[in-house]
Amino acid sequence: MNAKLQTTGSIKRGNVKHAKSVKRKILLKKMKQNWELYLFVLPTLVYFFVFQYIPMYGLQIAFKDYIATDGIWGSPWVGFEHFERFFDSYQFWNLLSNTLLINLYELLFDFPAAIFLALLLNQLTKLRFKKLVQTVTYAPHFISVVVLVGMMALFLSPNNGFINNIIVFFGGDPIYFFGESAWFKPLFILSEIWQTTGWNTVIYLAALTSVSPYLHEAAIMDGANKLQRIRHIDLPSIMPVIMILMILNIGNFMTLGFQKILLMQNDLNIASSAVIQTYVYKTGLLHAQFSYSAAVGLFNNVINFILLLMMNQFARKMKQQSLF
């Protein structure tokens, strides 16, 4: 032990160059020893290079006029033309506000719902009942979006849907839910809450199990009731987890749920269901305007990335948990 300390000390004091070369030698030796490990990761690296990084490289068509025969590299540069066209298009503000609103509603309603449910689930003392609630509320997570939207279409059908039957029964007029713009966002958010809330409690519940029971015992001794203990012990304990998930959610701010939106979308509700991503799909793949829609998609990605960085910075400033 003593000898070891002395040698490291002498290296620091004496010959820095020598220390560096020794380090490099050790590194090289390790690399040589573990050459097989490089083969283990090689296929995955190639995979990520091809399917993630080549598309990133391909993003340059957003600044070009993509001509299929010339390929990505050979097409002529046009600068910010496509971006300007998008910003000037009559749909721009509508697309942006729909995208932001849907995600804002998700953050306001869907995100806290899971925290709320987890805190209450954690208070259930009959473990079998708790297990039952978990098993049931996790289930919708495994239903596909197609089935979910199919179920909504069936239940909300204006002719004979379950919901409209109830409305008619109480003397109301049937509502064509899928055909009215005003209903699109509430339906989207409500179905999202129905499908995801249970599953989203998983991480919070795990975090809650690590809350020290001594804190609760001490609080009970001081006469705190359950609500006070939730408010002052449980909630602060899972705050770091909440922050991390919040950052991740905001990082996906403009991507979430677009496949479901696409399924729920039709000509009648398009005014409130058109979001940037469905627009990218329609202009890009249905109308083959590759460069223009790639520019729109890039705009979306960049906003996402900026939001993520801002949120992370904010969390750091608040001395909360941050991603990096």
Add this chain to the structure above:
Amino acid sequence: MAQNEYTFHQSKVGQTRFDKIFDIFNYVFMSVILLIVLYPLYLIVISSISEPTAVNAGDVIFWPHGLTFEGYQMIFEDESVWRGYANSLLYAALDVALALALVIPAGYALSRKDFVGRNVIMFFVVFTMFFTGGLIPTYLLVQDLNMINTIWALFVPTAVSAFNLIVARTFFQTTIPDELLESAKVDGCSNTRFFLSIVLPLSAPIIAVIALFNAVNQWNSYFPALIYLTDQGLYPLQLVLRNILLANQLAQQTDARLDPTLLAAQRHNAELIKYALIMVASIPMLVLYPFLQRYFVKGMMIGSIKG
């Protein structure tokens, strides 16, 4: 609230009167949630085996009306549904095989502390969680690789994700003790041999997690098929489902508004088949649900330890 702070019952340690009321509310609330989640699912089940006229009239509320399996029979005879079913199973199997082949060895290598360059590689991988090329460049890549309208387009671009790799790496970091490797090295065991005969046999849980994650994702996805496939013979179940459940739905509603009587007979069959179809498509999930729940939760736990 303030007065409750002083009611301290020794019999039920720390239970205040407020707590009892709270508990009652909590149990009632949870029961309501159970109902809200279960009822739509239950409604699908009973509607699928009821007479469509009764379903349409709104008579099917608590139990099936006029028991019939006609809907299931019609699905049995529908070739596109069965082809979709077989296709989806095949795609899920291929997706899982590709993911496992890449993720397990790579995840293990990245878990090794003596693997020089692991942090650089991890950054290279994790970066893709936050920034991607997006829909159009990915589509063009698939086109350039001549995968449009082939089964490869459906699972190759999506099989391996950064999340998969993080989960696998964390699993190996926490389950393979360093001492095991040390002693194997002393005995002259190579990395490959160590991986094959010691790490792999210990990897059953992570294999299950990744296999189920990918199988469920693949089974539930429709979007890649929508954009990459034109050949209906290759359609996975979800796309077949979408075309029956939703495309039909819209046409029907707009038509029905114009002329409600015209499509009445056709609608009778269409409605009948929809509920049964949702059931048939969900059977694999139902069967696997106990495993799904367990391993998905496990995967989430491992994944959330880091990253």
